Amino acid sequence: MMTLKVHKTYTPVADFIEDYLESKPVRAHMPGHKGIDPTHQHEAIYAHDLTEITGADSLYEAEGILLQSEEIATALFDSYHTYYAAGGSSQCIKTMCALACAYHYQSHTNRPLILAGRNAHKTFIHAAELLKFDIKWLNGLDHDSLCECKITPNALKETLSTLETRPCALYLTSPDYLGNILDIQSLAKICHQHHILLLVDNAHGAYLKFMNAPFMHPLDAGADLACDSAHKTLPALTGAAYLHISKQAPQMLLQLSSRVRDDSVMFGSTSPSYLIMESMDKVNKWLITHPDAYKQFALKVNTLKQEIKSLGFHLRESEPLKITISVPHQGASLMQALTALHIECEYADPDFVVMMLSPLNSDDDLWRIKRAFTLLSHDEKYLQNKEESFKTDLPEVKYQPYELLFALEEEVTVDDKCIGRICVRCHIGCPPAILPIVPGEVINAQTIAILKKYGISTIHVLKER
Numbered sequence: 001m002m003t004l005k006v007h008k009t010y011t012p013v014a015d016f017i018e019d020y021l022e023s024k025p026v027r028a029h030m031p032g033h034k035g036i037d038p039t040h041q042h043e044a045i046y047a048h049d050l051t052e053i054t055g056a057d058s059l060y061e062a063e064g065i066l067l068q069s070e071e072i073a074t075a076l077f078d079s080y081h082t083y084y085a086a087g088g089s090s091q092c093i094k095t096m097c098a099l100a101c102a103y104h105y106q107s108h109t110n111r112p113l114i115l116a117g118r119n120a121h122k123t124f125i126h127a128a129e130l131l132k133f134d135i136k137w138l139n140g141l142d143h144d145s146l147c148e149c150k151i152t153p154n155a156l157k158e159t160l161s162t163l164e165t166r167p168c169a170l171y172l173t174s175p176d177y178l179g180n181i182l183d184i185q186s187l188a189k190i191c192h193q194h195h196i197l198l199l200v201d202n203a204h205g206a207y208l209k210f211m212n213a214p215f216m217h218p219l220d221a222g223a224d225l226a227c228d229s230a231h232k233t234l235p236a237l238t239g240a241a242y243l244h245i246s247k248q249a250p251q252m253l254l255q256l257s258s259r260v261r262d263d264s265v266m267f268g269s270t271s272p273s274y275l276i277m278e279s280m281d282k283v284n285k286w287l288i289t290h291p292d293a294y295k296q297f298a299l300k301v302n303t304l305k306q307e308i309k310s311l312g313f314h315l316r317e318s319e320p321l322k323i324t325i326s327v328p329h330q331g332a333s334l335m336q337a338l339t340a341l342h343i344e345c346e347y348a349d350p351d352f353v354v355m356m357l358s359p360l361n362s363d364d365d366l367w368r369i370k371r372a373f374t375l376l377s378h379d380e381k382y383l384q385n386k387e388e389s390f391k392t393d394l395p396e397v398k399y400q401p402y403e404l405l406f407a408l409e410e411e412v413t414v415d416d417k418c419i420g421r422i423c424v425r426c427h428i429g430c431p432p433a434i435l436p437i438v439p440g441e442v443i444n445a446q447t448i449a450i451l452k453k454y455g456i457s458t459i460h461v462l463k464e465r
Contacts, residue, residue, distance in 0.1 A: 014198055069084070076284060106252055272455065311373055312383040407463075424440075
C-alpha cells in the first residue's frame with residue numbers, strides 16, 4: 001500500500017520523549033513549568049511539553065526526528081513531501097499562497113493574481129493582505145449558504161477565457177463547511193492545461209486519504225498543493241496541520257519546496273508546540289495500525305444518516321463523516337435543542353446544523369445522536385425543508401485587500417445608509433470564517449441582507465474624507 005522509509009519505530013518523536021523522561025534530566029531549558037503541572041492534575045501533559053533541546057530537532061530546520069516523522073506522513077499521504085505545522089491550516093494556507101507567489105515570480109515581474117472560490121476562509125484574505133497578491137473571485141452555482149461555492153469545470157473554463165491576466169493559481173475549498181466536495185480531478189486538468197497551480201484548502205478532509213477510494217483526497221485528484229487540518233478529522237491535538245506538495249507538481253514548484261520552512265515560520269510561532277507535533281507523530285502509527293478505520297466507520301455514519309432521514313429530517317449530501325441537517329430558519333434552535341440533550345455539534349447557522357464525527361466516536365455516541373433526533377422529530381419545525389436560493393452576486397471591487405490594510409476607517413451600523421461604502425475589514429467569526437463581503441468591495445443591498453442574516457450589526461468601512 002505504501003512504502004515507508006526505515007525508522008526504528010513509527011513514532012520517532014514520541015520515542016525520543018519517553019527516552020528523555022526516563023533519563024530524568026535537569027531541565028535547564030524552556031519552558032518554565034519544567035515538566036511539572038503546578039496543580040498536579042495533568043503531570044503527563046506538562047512532562048511531554050518540550051522545546052528544541054538536544055535531539056528534539058527543530059520544526060523549521062527539521063533534520064532529525066521531526067523530519068523522520070514527516071517522512072512517515074509523506075509515505076502515508078503519498079506526497080512529494082508532507083510538512084508539519086502547529087499553527088493549523090491557517091498557517092499552511094498562508095504558506096501555500098507564498099509558494100504560489102514565489103512560483104509566479106520565477107518567470108514574471110507583475111503582481112501575482114490568484115483565482116479563488118468565493119467561500120474561501122478569511123485566512124486566504126489575510127494571506128493576500130500580507131503577500132500583496134491580487135484576487136479574482138469565482139462564484140459558484142446557485143446556493144443557499146455562504147459556506148458553498150460549487151464551481152464547475154465549465155465555469156472555470158469560461159472565467160479563464162475572459163481574463164486578461166493569467167492567474168498563477170486557483171485556490172479552492174473542498175470539502176467546505178457543509179461537506180460539499182468539488183470535482184477536483186476535472187478542475188485540476190483545466191488548471192494544468194493553462195499552466196496554473198491548483199491549491200486546495202482541504203482542512204476538513206485529511207481523512208479522505210484513508211477512505212481507500214480513488215481521487216477523494218485533493219492530492220490524488222491532481223492538486224499541486226493542499227493543506228489538511230489533522231486535528232479536525234484525525235486523532236491529533238488542535239493546531240496540528242499538514243502542508244502537502246504533490247509528486248506531480250511542476251518541477252519549478254518542487255524546487256521551491258526548499259523554502260517551505262522559511263515561509264512557514266513567517267506565519268507561525270518560532271516555538272511550535274511540541275505536544276502538537278508529538279500528537280501528529282502518534283497519528284502516523286495509528287493510521288498504519290488502523291488502515292480500515294475510516295472506511296469502516298463511514299459505513300456506520302451512513303447508517304446513522306439514513307436513520308435520521310427516516311425520522312423526517314432533511315440531510316444534505318456531504319462527505320462521509322459529516323452530517324449536515326437542513327433546517328431553514330431553525331439552525332440555531334436545533335443546535336440549542338441538541339446541546340440540551342448533550343450532543344455538541346460543530347457548527348450552526350440560520351439554516352444548517354453540522355456534526356463532524358470520527359472513528360474515535362463510540363457506538364454509544366452514535367446511539368445517543370440517533371436518540372436525540374428521535375426525541376426532536378416530534379417538533380414539526382425541524383422537519384420543514386423550504387430551502388431558499390441564497391443569491392450572492394459578487395459585489396463591485398474598488399480595491400484589493402492589501403490596499404486597505406492600514407486605511408483610515410470608521411465603524412457604521414449595518415443598514416441602508418452604508419450602501420455604497422467600501423468594506424475595510426474581515427467581518428465574521430470562525431466558524432465559518434467565510435466573508436459576506438471582502439475588504440475593498442462596495443456594500444450593496446444584497447450585502448446588507450447577508451450581513452443581517454448572519455447576525456453582523458456593524459461593519460468597518462473606509463472613512464470618508
